[in-house]
Amino acid sequence: MKPxxxxxxxxGGFWDKDIETIERDKLKxxxxxxxxxxxxxxxxxxxxxxxxxxxxEFHPKDFKSMADIQRIxxxxxxxxxxxIAKSRNPLPHLCSSRxxxxxxxCSRGTTGMSTFSAFAKDDIDLRTExxxxxxxxxxxxxxxxxxxxxxxQSITHFILKDAANKLGSIYVNDGVDxxxxxxxxxxxxxxxxxxxxxxxxLEMEKALKTEELLPKDAFSxxxxxxxxxxxxxxxxxxxxxxxxxxxxxSLGGSAxxxxxxxxxxxxxxxxxxxxxxMFLVExxxxxxxxxxxxxxxxxxxxxxxxxxxxxxxxxxxEDVVIPLYEPCACGRTHMRLKYLGRSLYEVKINEKAIFPAxxxxxxxxxxxxxxxxxRIVKYAGEMDRVKLQVExxxxxxxxxxxxxxxxxxxxxGIEVDVELVTPGQLPVMxxxxxxxxxxxxxx
Numbered sequence: 255m256k257p258x259x260x261x262x263x264x265x266g267g268f269w270d271k272d273i274e275t276i277e278r279d280k281l282k283x284x285x286x287x288x289x290x291x292x293x294x295x296x297x298x299x300x301x302x303x304x305x306x307x308x309x310x311e312f313h314p315k316d317f318k319s320m321a322d323i324q325r326i327x328x329x330x331x332x333x334x335x336x337x338i339a340k341s342r343n344p345l346p347h348l349c350s351s352r353x354x355x356x357x358x359x360c361s362r363g364t365t366g367m368s369t370f371s372a373f374a375k376d377d378i379d380l381r382t383e384x385x386x387x388x389x390x391x392x393x394x395x396x397x398x399x400x401x402x403x404x405x406x407q408s409i410t411h412f413i414l415k416d417a418a419n420k421l422g423s424i425y426v427n428d429g430v431d432x433x434x435x436x437x438x439x440x441x442x443x444x445x446x447x448x449x450x451x452x453x454x455x456l457e458m459e460k461a462l463k464t465e466e467l468l469p470k471d472a473f474s475x476x477x478x479x480x481x482x483x484x485x486x487x488x489x490x491x492x493x494x495x496x497x498x499x500x501x502x503x504s505l506g507g508s509a510x511x512x513x514x515x516x517x518x519x520x521x522x523x524x525x526x527x528x529x530x531x532m533f534l535v536e537x538x539x540x541x542x543x544x545x546x547x548x549x550x551x552x553x554x555x556x557x558x559x560x561x562x563x564x565x566x567x568x569x570x571x572e573d574v575v576i577p578l579y580e581p582c583a584c585g586r587t588h589m590r591l592k593y594l595g596r597s598l599y600e601v602k603i604n605e606k607a608i609f610p611a612x613x614x615x616x617x618x619x620x621x622x623x624x625x626x627x628x629r630i631v632k633y634a635g636e637m638d639r640v641k642l643q644v645e646x647x648x649x650x651x652x653x654x655x656x657x658x659x660x661x662x663x664x665x666x667g668i669e670v671d672v673e674l675v676t677p678g679q680l681p682v683m684x685x686x687x688x689x690x691x692x693x694x695x696x697x
Contacts, residue, residue, distance in 0.1 A: 267520070267584075269390040270383075273531055274586045278579070281587070285534050286320050288559040293317055293326070296567060299349035302337050303567060323536070324543050328555060328568040331511070335367050344370045348564045355563055357409045359510035371511050377561040378413060381513050384529040385417035388517035391528065391584070392503050393477055394447060396422030401445035401475075403428065403436055403454055410513065414449070423447075433457055437472070444474040449505070451482035452489070453687055456625050459496065470498030479517070481505040483687075484593045484611035488618030492625070506593050508571050514556055516591055521583045524590030532560045535589060536568070537577040540597075548579040553597060572597050574609070599690045601630055603637050603668045610689035613642065616665055622646075622654050627680045632692045639669035643691070646674040
């Protein structure tokens, strides 16, 4: 059942043209065959999924075609957390003996207790192939110097390294928590490709500002790949202008539980899931569980079709996205995603759904506080206005606060209350900044 890997021929900008341009009907047939095998596999080998399937009265033989996909129970992270606590086993979904495991992953715990995953060597090799496809589509080429700031404690770091080497690129990594070394590498080695979190990138920019330097005066990056936040147009323009890069790409996915990622299309028409031969990607309506149409909003659910270590079935990533199923202008047929944000961070204002990414995109349009940290204060399940905390320097006053309110109100069509707080006052979490303070949870 292993997908083909290791193809080294490049044809017209594709790493593996046959699979990247496969007809959707053929791709769905391949997914169907692999899903049947994977369901049988986890039922036999995963205590977690066998118990879950029996409890929800599902048997792998109930799945005969993709028309039966909704019969397969969805899985959420809280279910796994409960199983971990009850069994006192960090890997209740493990399907393989530990001596066959080549690496473990650990989630960041953004929405609760961290969870673990396990990957056999073949599982990691499959992901290396997936990354090679995506890195190649973004322009990573032989002899490119690829500066990755993905934490060296992450298994993703090792997969990125192997994928870059597979492309003939040179890989350098300093770890996400070592800003001075990151800046030194950028200045001294002059890498031309950078992969980093949005927050880390802005911290590098602040550090150079103390020397009265712009990043483009110190670095030679031509491609920037950003993760950890939804990457909007204002941020892209900011990075191009101040960093002197030619292209800015975004990265989304699930770092630890699935090691599943999607990267921006070369035409910037959404994030390509260039791994649909290895993962089944669904976007569903959370109210009825049915797939949404192309261009409609829904929740992201992913199934690992090929892994043997600790695969997940219909895993809810807790992300809200807009899928695009049509073939892309770049020639690839794998679906694309446009990220709106985490479902946990969605707030309702007069029945209108607002995500922090929408606020962030607008704040970039205000020069006085462009790039500033902020968070939404969720004071009720249904709110009549946006309550916002924004970090601002001591020299900024009520005039700035009023300007922010007016700017957002004009564009959102809802009332906005702004509280200015001192820089550093809002909490941060590694590469991600908690964008919502949920006061309703403490009641």
